[in-house]
Amino acid sequence: MDLTFLLYLSSGVFLGWSLGASEASNFGTAVATKMIKFRTAAIISSVCVILGAVIEGSGATQTLDTLGNITSLAGAFMIAFSAALTTAWMVKLSIPVSTSQAIVGAIIGWNFFAGRPTDLTILSEIITAWFLGPIFGGIFAVILYALLKLLFTHWKLHLLRKDTLTRIALILAGAFGMYALGANNIANVMGVFVKSSPLPPLALPFDIILSQEQVLFLLGGIAISIGISTYSHKVIETIGNTIMKLSPLMAWVVVMAHGIVLYIFSSSELRDLLISWHLPALPLVPVSATQAIIGSVIGLGLAKGGRDLNWSIIGKIIISFIITPITSAIICYISLFFLQNVFLQVVY
Amino acid sequence: MFHLHLSLFSKAKALEADIDRFHDKLIDASMTFTRAIKIYTTEGRNPDFEKHSKQIKQIEHNADELRRHIENNLYSYNLIPDLRADVLELIENFDKVINKIDEVTYMFYAECPDIPEEYQSSFNDLVRLSADAAENMCKASRSFFRDIGAVRDYSQKVYFVEHESDLCSRKMIENIFASDRSLAEKIQLRQFIDGIAEIADEAEDFIDRLLIFTIKRDI
Numbered sequence: 328m329d330l331t332f333l334l335y336l337s338s339g340v341f342l343g344w345s346l347g348a349s350e351a352s353n354f355g356t357a358v359a360t361k362m363i364k365f366r367t368a369a370i371i372s373s374v375c376v377i378l379g380a381v382i383e384g385s386g387a388t389q390t391l392d393t394l395g396n397i398t399s400l401a402g403a404f405m406i407a408f409s410a411a412l413t414t415a416w417m418v419k420l421s422i423p424v425s426t427s428q429a430i431v432g433a434i435i436g437w438n439f440f441a442g443r444p445t446d447l448t449i450l451s452e453i454i455t456a457w458f459l460g461p462i463f464g465g466i467f468a469v470i471l472y473a474l475l476k477l478l479f480t481h482w483k484l485h486l487l488r489k490d491t492l493t494r495i496a497l498i499l500a501g502a503f504g505m506y507a508l509g510a511n512n513i514a515n516v517m518g519v520f521v522k523s524s525p526l527p528p529l530a531l532p533f534d535i536i537l538s539q540e541q542v543l544f545l546l547g548g549i550a551i552s553i554g555i556s557t558y559s560h561k562v563i564e565t566i567g568n569t570i571m572k573l574s575p576l577m578a579w580v581v582v583m584a585h586g587i588v589l590y591i592f593s594s595s596e597l598r599d600l601l602i603s604w605h606l607p608a609l610p611l612v613p614v615s616a617t618q619a620i621i622g623s624v625i626g627l628g629l630a631k632g633g634r635d636l637n638w639s640i641i642g643k644i645i646i647s648f649i650i651t652p653i654t655s656a657i658i659c660y661i662s663l664f665f666l667q668n669v670f671l672q673v674v675y
Numbered sequence: 676m677f678h679l680h681l682s683l684f685s686k687a688k689a690l691e692a693d694i695d696r697f698h699d700k701l702i703d704a705s706m707t708f709t710r711a712i713k714i715y716t717t718e719g720r721n722p723d724f725e726k727h728s729k730q731i732k733q734i735e736h737n738a739d740e741l742r743r744h745i746e747n748n749l750y751s752y753n754l755i756p757d758l759r760a761d762v763l764e765l766i767e768n769f770d771k772v773i774n775k776i777d778e779v780t781y782m783f784y785a786e787c788p789d790i791p792e793e794y795q796s797s798f799n800d801l802v803r804l805s806a807d808a809a810e811n812m813c814k815a816s817r818s819f820f821r822d823i824g825a826v827r828d829y830s831q832k833v834y835f836v837e838h839e840s841d842l843c844s845r846k847m848i849e850n851i852f853a854s855d856r857s858l859a860e861k862i863q864l865r866q867f868i869d870g871i872a873e874i875a876d877e878a879e880d881f882i883d884r885l886l887i888f889t890i891k892r893d894i
Contacts, residue, residue, distance in 0.1 A: 361756050476894045486762075486820045486892075487687040487694075490754055575755055576894060 332525055335400045338408035340550040343516040345411060346426055347376070347554020349418065350512070350616045353504035353582050357497045358563050362575070365560055371498065372505045373552030379509025379593075380517075380548035381541050386595040386611035387514035388521060388540070394449050395434035396522065401672035402441070402663065403519040406433040409659035410515070413651060422647050423640070425615030426515040428457065432652025434519065436659030441675035452610040457648055460588055460614035465626025467584035472630045475576060493575045500582040504616075507589035509548055514613045517547035573627075580627055585619035618644055686752055693745050694766075694820060700738040701769065701813045704776045705806040707731050711780055712802045712871075716795040720787050728784045735777035742770050761888045768884060769816060772809050772877045779870040788863050791856075797847050801871050804840040808833050808875035812882060819885055826889045830882045837879040844872040 354368035397403050410429035417424035431453055438445045484492070521540050529537040529545070537545060573581065591597060592614050601608045621640060667674045711727035718724070745766055749759055782788075790798055815829035851864050 472894075479894055480824070483822045485687070485691050486758070486823075487691055487752075487754070490758055491687055494755065574891065 329525070332400065335404035336520060336546070338404045338411060339517055339520055339547060342407050342411040342414070342426060342430075343547045343550030344554035344558070345414060346512055346516060347551035347556075348558035349414075349554075350426075350508065352559075352563055352617075352620065353501040353508070353586070354498075355563050355578070357494075357501060357575075357578075362494055363498060365563065368501065368563070369552075369556045369559070371502050372555045375502045375505035376509035376551050376555070377545065377548035379506035379511075380513035380544040380551070381509075381537065383510035383593050383595070384513035384517075384544040384547075385540060386593050386598070387511055387613045388518040390449060390453065390610060390612050391430065391434065391514050391518040392521060393446060394431065394453070395438050395443070395445075395519070397434070397437060397519050397675075398522045399673050399675050400520070400523040401666055402437055402674040403523050405662050405666050405674065406430065406437050406519045406659055407516075409433040409436065409655050409662055412658055413655040416654070417647065417651055422643055422651075423615070423617050423621060424647055424651055425457070425618055426512065427613035427615055428648060428651040429655040430515045430519070430613070432655030433659040435652065436656035437663060437675065439656070440660050440663045443675075453612050454648070456592055456610055456612035456614055457618075459609075460592070461618045461622025461625075461644060463588045463591070464584050464619035464622030465629070467587050468580050468623035468626035469630040471580045471583055472577075472627055475580065493579065497575055497579050497582070500579050500586065504582045504586035504589070507586045507593065508616050509551065510593035511589040511613050512616065513544050513547050513551075516550065517543045518613075573624075577627060581620060581623040584623040584626070585616060588619040588622075589614065589616060618647075690745065690748050690752055691820070693741060693748065695817075697738060697741045697745060697766070697769070698813050698817050700734055700741065701773055701809060704731055704734045704738070704773050705809045705813075707734065708776045708780055709802055709806045712783065713799055715783050716790050716798050720784065725784070728780050731777050731780045735773050738770060738773045742766055757891075761891070765816065765819070765881075765885065765888065768877075768881045769812075772812065772874060772881065775870075775874050775877050776809070779867075779874065782867065782870055786863070788867055789860070790864075794847065794851070794864070797843065797850075798867075798871070801840060801843050801847065801868065804836055804843055805871050805874035805878075808836040808840060808878040811836060812878035815882060815885055819889060823889055823892060826885060830886055833875075833878050833882045837875040840872050840875040844868045 354363065354372060357363050358365050358368050395406075397406065407430070410426060410433045413429040413432065414424050414426050417429075431450075435445055435450075479489075520543055524539060524543050526539055526542045526546075528539055529542045531537060591609055592612050595611065598608045598611060621644065625637065625641070663674050666672050707727050707730050711724055711731065714721065714724045714727065746763060749762060749766075754762070811829050811832040815826050815833060818825040818829060847868050848865050851861050851868075854861070856864075
């Protein structure tokens with residue numbers, strides 16, 4: 328592994344770190360209500376995100392790969408860097424940004440710069456998935472809420488036992504959410520480096536061999552974990568105390584609903600199963616965890632009898648669908664120009 | 676994990692049993708109180724009344740010990756903090772009703788008021804209403820722990836009975852002050868009526884809080 332590769336990979340690692348710092352809010356309620364310590368939440372999150380990335384990360388990565396066949400390491404670096412920069416900028420503007428939208432925009436910017444056509448069928452699948460993410464989040468939240476209501480209407484459980492079960496369920500849901508985040512969002516972090524990675528396969532104990540792609544995902548998973556451990560504390564507390572100031576059971580609904588959304592857009596097995604049942608298969612696309620959470624919270628609010636939709640937050644999500652990829656594409660295009668003509672690097 | 680799971684549930688089971696026993700204390704206190712006042716109004720302070728009065732004191736003492744035990748265990752048991760705060764507040768307020776029953780019984784024991792024959796039946800009616808409020812409060816509180824959907828039904832009964840006890844106590848006070856008894860007697864009787872009616876008031880205050888905690892936990 329040479330130093331140049333590590334230098335170029337740094338933008339992907341940075342993107343992974345910022346993803347871990349900003350989107351790992353699954354344990355928000357559990358940590359904010361002091362149900363579990365941040366340290367415990369960070370350890371569970373890190374393990375699950377790495378497992379999700381390594382085991383099921385390839386599905387969504389293949390979709391991004393079809394959108395832009397990036398074979399140059401310098402080009403991959405600039406795509407990830409542009410996406411990271413756009414994400415940071417949008418966060419500053421308080422827009423619920425998605426790294427998925429930023430990376431897709433940057434890939435399109437690269438396609439333009441390299442003079443390669445963008446596969447419009449794949450692009451439309453990706454954009455549909457962005458819309459479906461929060462909508463599915465809302466639908467799953469409503470279904471889970473109805474099931475929970477049915478369960479507790481018929482199952483007279485003592486409050487203390489219910490409390491114990493809630494705590495266990497919240498931790499399991501948080502772990503599932505992180506696994507799904509790793510599986511779905513690793514494509515954003517490491518997807519563009521897959522074609523240009525010189526990393527060799529890695530042999531682990533118990534005859535486990537990680538492919539070249541999985542080694543890259545392992546590195547990305549570790550970067551996300553470092554983001555969770557070093558910088559997500561404040562975000563987790565903010566989310567737990569403000570946006571997701573829900574009762575522990577409702578927090579479980581939201582975390583599960585968003586986890587299911589991320590999972591169905593990542594799992595190749597689930598897609599194959601749907602196809603074998605002659606059901607419409609969903610594209611394997613990286614979607615936004617934050618937007619799925621917002622969709623779930625809105626769905627839950629409607630299911631509980633709320634009549635007013637928060638149009639301001641919905642508007643911000645739609646704005647994010649438009650301006651995040653465009654901004655990212657422009658930044659990527661300009662940066663690639665400088666990288667090619669000033670720093671004399673081969674970017675495609 | 677399996678061991679942790681089992682130990683969490685066995686701890687919960689012990690605490691559940693303590694909370695149930697604590698609720699039983701109010702039912703015991705309320706029934707003993709009704710019987711004690713009935714004995715007092717018909718026979719005065721006789722050994723039977725004294726026996727019941729001591730029983731109530733003992734129930735109150737046991738309830739206090741149980742309350743402290745539950746409160747300590749609630750801290751060691753790793754409840755969701757918000758729920759722990761609510762349960763602690765409920766237990767404290769629940770105990771106030773038992774204390775009130777003990778306080779009123781002791782007033783009868785220590786002051787030995789003369790209950791005129793024409794008010795004896797009203798006194799017993801008022802005691803029955805207050806005891807009814809306390810017992811329904813107990814059922815509502817038990818439901819909060821076991822069947823949250825039933826809390827509202829029992830709470831409504833408490834509100835209804837408390838209103839009835841208010842009407843009954845006012846009518847008694849008006850009748851007493853319209854009579855030609857001495858002012859000292861009138862004031863003493865009013866204090867006893869207020870004391871008995873306060874049991875229902877405490878039950879109503881408890882229910883007000885309980886309903887808020889129920890709404891917080893309603894799915």
